[in-house]
Amino acid sequence: MHPQGAVFDEVQNAPDLLGYLQVEVDERPEAGRFLLTGSQHFGLSDAVAQSLAGRAGVLHLLPLSLDEVRRFPSPPADLLTTLFTGGYPRIHDRGIPAERWLSDYVTTYVQRDVRQVLNVGDLESFSTFVRLCAGRSGQELNLSALGADAGIAHNTARAWLSVLETSFLCFRLPAWHANLNKQLVKAPKLHFLDSGLLCHLLGIREPGQLAHHPLRGAIFESWVVSEVYKVQVHAGREPRVFHFRESRGLEVDLLLEEAGGAMLTEIKSGATVASDFFEPLRRLSELLRRRGLAAPELRLVYGGDEAQRRTDVEIVPWGEVAERKW
Structure with a gap:
């Protein structure tokens, strides 16, 4: 920490502070003097861009990756517990039961953050919308159908989903649609960034319930995709991750676009x-x-424990996802 610096937490609650910091930084442009943090992304990036453009770097802190979770003294040892606990830090550094912490988090998020940003009058409808989104994690996004199921207009569904994205609850995985043919599906897939939160929203209350849950495959797919997404974001790279599907049925879960080529990855939750x-x-x-x-380079990520090779395909067990280069 800079000896004459300061840390400002929850800076989104004091937007006027940024103007004063701009003057201070212009007078003494020393890197690392001030650290600004906020639990809300809503409006914070715009405020920083307006007042501190060219003077500040922005880091997006997503839920912990598998590699980060394993640095705690007692990380989860098996796949189902890993999926169930997710990657929010308090669950791991304080030993708080995942179900209890996530329940409090969802309540706080809906009652405080959403009310402040969207001025949602019907919080029950928004809560229903969030859970419907969870049920579609790992699936192609159809905003019209999602809005209809939630009993809200298409534009409302779009606005509410945008809030979930800017608060890093979920993200859209775009379809890869290079000029191959006219049969490519261009709809994005919806993925939640934290498997623990996803399990909570789906009503899963302990790891064993995942073993035969009908959405286990989708939960595992979202977990793998989010791990790859986190690797790229935490490395300061613009994520170049996609899914691929054509209307005739060919589908690949994850496509990484690389200089000079691509990496194709299928994701299967079975052992x-x-x-x-x-x-x-x-x-x-x-x-x-x-x-x-x-x-392209070909990979299969699966829910087993043994790394394998099939001529042209590298088979990656779930526990080694964090060790691979993505």
Whole structure:
């Protein structure tokens, strides 16, 4: 910490402070003097951009990644507990039961943050909307259908989803639609950034309930995608992550766009590997090659514990996701 600096927490509650800091920084432009933090992203980035443009760097602190969770003294040891507890720091550094902390978090988020930002009159409808979004994590986003199910207008659904995104509860994984053919689906997928919060919103109250839950595959997919997303964001990179689907049925869960090529990843929550898991990867790889693109790297992430190799496909167990380069 700078010897003559200061830390300002919850700075979104004191927007006038930024103007004073601008004057101070202009007079003494020493890097690292002030650290500004806020639990709300709403409006904070705009305020910083207006008052401190060119004078401040912005870091988005997402829920902890698997690699970060494992740095605590007693990290979860198995997949189901990892998914259930998620990556919010207080659960791990204070040993607070995940269900209790997440229940308090959701209540605080809805009653304080959302009321301040959206002026939502019907908090019950918003709570229903959030849970409906959780039920669609890992699925293609259809805002009209989502709004209809929640009993709200399309524009309201769009505005409410934007709030969930700016508060880092979820994000849209865009469809990759290079000029391959006219059959590509362009709708994004919705993914929650924290599997623990996702489990809570889905009514999962202990890890064992995940074993046979109908949405276990979607929860695992969102967890893997969010891990890759966090790797790129925490490295200061603009995420280049997508999903791929064409109307004739070919679908790949995760596509990373890289300089000169791509990485294709299928995600399966089962503890064993079946031969048909590789078919979408190989079909899309062949399609890319026929279009003159470089042969992509192929990966399968699964819910088992053993790293394997199948000629052209690297098989990554869930526990080694954090160790791979993405």
